[in-house]
Amino acid sequence: MSGHTLFVGEGNFSFSSALSKLSPENKITATCLQRQEDVKHEGAAANIQMIRDSGGTILFGVDCTRLEECASLQGAVFNRVIFNFPHCGRKSGVKKNRELLKKFFLSCVKVLDEHGDIHVALCNGQGGTPADQPMREWQNSWQVVAMAAEADLVLSSVQPFKSEEVESYKCTGYRSQDKGFHVENALVHVFTRSHPYTTPVRMYDDCDDLIMFFLTSRDFLCIDSVHPIKLVQDYVVNGLEERCCITMATKPPPFLLNSEQRQTASLDGDDVTEMLVFFFVLRPSLLPQMEEMTARRGEAKERGDLQTGKVVSVEEQIDGSHCRENTGASIGRMFGISGLVFRDVPISPWAPPVFHQLLLRGLFPAACQPITSLGQTLERLLSPHGVSVVKEAGCLYLTAQPMGAVGRVFASVGKNAEGWVQVTVSLNLDLIASCLFSLPDWRLLWTRDPCFSKCFDPCLPLHPPLGEPQPSMPLFRQPSLFSRRLSFDVSFWKGPSAWDDRKFHALAREACLGAVEKVELVDFFSRQEQQALRTSYCYRVTYHSHSHALSHTKALELHRRLESLLCSHLHVTIR
Numbered sequence: 001m002s003g004h005t006l007f008v009g010e011g012n013f014s015f016s017s018a019l020s021k022l023s024p025e026n027k028i029t030a031t032c033l034q035r036q037e038d039v040k041h042e043g044a045a046a047n048i049q050m051i052r053d054s055g056g057t058i059l060f061g062v063d064c065t066r067l068e069e070c071a072s073l074q075g076a077v078f079n080r081v082i083f084n085f086p087h088c089g090r091k092s093g094v095k096k097n098r099e100l101l102k103k104f105f106l107s108c109v110k111v112l113d114e115h116g117d118i119h120v121a122l123c124n125g126q127g128g129t130p131a132d133q134p135m136r137e138w139q140n141s142w143q144v145v146a147m148a149a150e151a152d153l154v155l156s157s158v159q160p161f162k163s164e165e166v167e168s169y170k171c172t173g174y175r176s177q178d179k180g181f182h183v184e185n186a187l188v189h190v191f192t193r194s195h196p197y198t199t200p201v202r203m204y205d206d207c208d209d210l211i212m213f214f215l216t217s218r219d220f221l222c223i224d225s226v227h228p229i230k231l232v233q234d235y236v237v238n239g240l241e242e243r244c245c246i247t248m249a250t251k252p253p254p255f256l257l258n259s260e261q262r263q264t265a266s267l268d269g270d271d272v273t274e275m276l277v278f279f280f281v282l283r284p285s286l287l288p289q290m291e292e293m294t295a296r297r298g299e300a301k302e303r304g305d306l307q308t309g310k311v312v313s314v315e316e317q318i319d320g321s322h323c324r325e326n327t328g329a330s331i332g333r334m335f336g337i338s339g340l341v342f343r344d345v346p347i348s349p350w351a352p353p354v355f356h357q358l359l360l361r362g363l364f365p366a367a368c369q370p371i372t373s374l375g376q377t378l379e380r381l382l383s384p385h386g387v388s389v390v391k392e393a394g395c396l397y398l399t400a401q402p403m404g405a406v407g408r409v410f411a412s413v414g415k416n417a418e419g420w421v422q423v424t425v426s427l428n429l430d431l432i433a434s435c436l437f438s439l440p441d442w443r444l445l446w447t448r449d450p451c452f453s454k455c456f457d458p459c460l461p462l463h464p465p466l467g468e469p470q471p472s473m474p475l476f477r478q479p480s481l482f483s484r485r486l487s488f489d490v491s492f493w494k495g496p497s498a499w500d501d502r503k504f505h506a507l508a509r510e511a512c513l514g515a516v517e518k519v520e521l522v523d524f525f526s527r528q529e530q531q532a533l534r535t536s537y538c539y540r541v542t543y544h545s546h547s548h549a550l551s552h553t554k555a556l557e558l559h560r561r562l563e564s565l566l567c568s569h570l571h572v573t574i575r
Helices: 014-022 044-053 093-108 144-149 228-240 259-265 269-275 284-303 370-385 429-436 442-446 501-511 552-570
Strands: 004-008 027-032 057-060 078-084 112-122 153-160 187-193 201-204 210-214 245-248 333-342 354-365 387-392 395-400 404-413 420-428 486-494 516-529 532-543
Touching: 004 014, 014 027, 014 044, 014 078, 044 057, 093 112, 093 144, 112 144, 144 153, 144 187, 144 552, 228 245, 228 333, 228 354, 228 370, 228 429, 354 429, 370 387, 370 395, 370 404, 370 420, 370 429, 395 429, 404 429, 420 429, 429 442, 486 552, 501 516, 501 552, 532 552
Parallel strands: 004 027, 004 078, 027 057, 078 112, 245 333
Antiparallel strands: 112 187, 153 187, 201 210, 333 354, 354 420, 387 395, 395 404, 404 420, 486 532, 516 532
């Protein structure tokens, strides 16, 4: 440990003294609430002298809930703040100790470095997290994660409090009491700053009605990307190349097309269905933003290195010379493309409104049984990570729990290609990445926290020879542990016009900055009032985030924002 460390709530200064000897390069400032003449613990004087001799600073009468008011700490910034076994004293109860933690966190962030951390040691059971064994009931705990969230802090890790490794450490009680706390099975809770919430992009149709919230393209699939979605795409494509040659498009098509571009793309109905693509007709005010993209697309078409709206013109690009008989590992050739797909779907834990799709298509000799061969390869690649391959009505469906369908492999008879079968592989890369890296929520893939990609190894395990077990993927360490779910109901009256449930879900995504995990319609009824029919709707909105701090205060703020936007955009009356 190096840098500048602040200790608050010290009793006999034995902990800060011991660490000053273990890490002499670390600058230490140790504080306590008592005045100097009131510090009468055994050994305190020697410990204070040890800290001063090592270059450290001792401050008395420092209230850890008002650190910014301490004159000696003005302008100081600390890499780490340590608070061991906070307590209000005597039989203060859990509510007062929660308030102590909350005020400490709110004060602490004012002297904490941007990339610093806070260590809070609590007795077993006090924290109220699953790390406590046994875990207390939530209402009987100090709710340390919720208190930290009020200061926009997230729980990054939980570690055992190893007092035996700190030489000469002696735990003391509150205000010069020699009776210490029970440190057996105690835990150190490490908190870091939460990444700020990001305001989403909004898209409108010609009538200025909100049609969808979407996450903008962030080049997760660019060549030099180490994002897990790109790692998973490379992992799958490299594995499938054991069975066939795959040529990926060098550039994806634009993910937004205006009406003129849509006509020139020549998409037929089958392709649109298979891709699950939603095209947007942009407002005139938004069209200038597309000029550069349109120009790049035109230049690419002239060079012939960018495919148009069709995923791939299989019959035009593949002839018999590209496919070989199944005499070796390769059974044919496939062309692929990947990019963003937008869906107008209700909010639910595993139904992303936008995701990255990998689409592969090729012609194979029917005798090669390409569906079976590709299915076996996909099963070998993905089954160790919880993905099942199920055959149904001639298609292969890839499913996983709890997200459901993550892809499929299907065939259709090629046009003017008797004896050949056209095979398409469609994979939801976001959901598959969630499986392979054990992510609890697909929304983590879209976080703007710069630390996210650093949690992944850009070198995924190499594919073992056929017949050998598939190695496991590196596990992902969540940026926010034991985050709490918060639910609020919103009830409102709607006039006689038809109610569009999809617009409510789209508005909830925007208003709540991606912090909504689930939306449920819990009740509705109609009433005739003054010659007009009004309908009351009640939705339950569940807020939860694995990447951001989500306090009760923040969730309520987002909920109030949702109510405001419902009134202004959907013209309802909040009950």
